Amino acid sequence: MALAQHEVKLDPKYDNYDYPVVAPNALNGHPGYTTDMQDAQVHQLRSLLEQEGYNDRLDTLTLLRFLRARKFDVQLAKKMFIDCEKWRKEFGGVGVDQLVKTFDYKEKPEVFKYYPQYYHKTDKDGRPVYIEQLGKVDLTALHKITSEERMLQNLVCEYEKLAYPRLPATSRKSGTLLETSTSIIDAKGVGISQVPSVYGYLQKVSAISQNYYPERLGKLYIINAPWGFSGAFSVIKKWLDPVTAKKIHILGSGYEKELTAQIPRENLPKILGGTCNCPEGCMYSDAGPWKEEAAPQAANPPPQQDYSIAADQPSLSQSQGVPYTQ
16 A cells, blocks of 8 residues: 655654655655654654753654664664764764764775775765775774774764755755665775675775664665675674665676666766776765755754765765664
């Protein structure tokens, strides 16, 4: 039975969106396709959190994401939200909100020589595209340039930027609510022997993505996957929610047909078989609707929304490294 679209029940105290709020597809529990019971559960979750003293990030879209991540179990969603707020206050020693304002990833050009990670334009559904090139990963070299802690801090800052300004900008351009990203992990050059060496980092990324940035992963394509990678990935898959795992597509070197069915060639960097060749380099351009919007509009987010940045990055880090989010 098809779900009927209806107006999203917004809360005047917390909901002040400047972009569309109805989901593009008729999926149960998504904005515009909720049941009366699910709307009541949003209200119940908000009331419980207010009673606990929380007043930030209690907007309807954020609470719906946490509820979907916990199959609309209000108590589990409440615990997830509270755990997330505790993490946000402590992460990086200063808290996520302060970190985003002050973090300077000055070593980024050097890091990108060994581990390029960047957002670049949109897919055919209008979602931001996140790209990682794992084939160049050299942990020994990276640790001479930066630290795992700073790499995770950068990841979190990028998740925050996904939530604002990237997703609101893409939602405005597409005319429909977009809450997730599409990720590409290019494994070209990765030997199967290299995979275990990054397990520890990927586990931490996976935990951040799933626990603190729920419902941010749309699709994840792992391309140029080496022989035997599927077996190694089965280990990583254990860390993922089954819903998330279904969004992951492992492709070999003949990936172009499936990938370009989701992402226009003109939006793909040439290195991935596309036609885009940004003057400053695709990995540095941050090209997309979020850059096209007038600066004043994109500079000041409306209050009380979830500006956390998802890791639907997603890498084998976001993929929500892996952006591992549902």
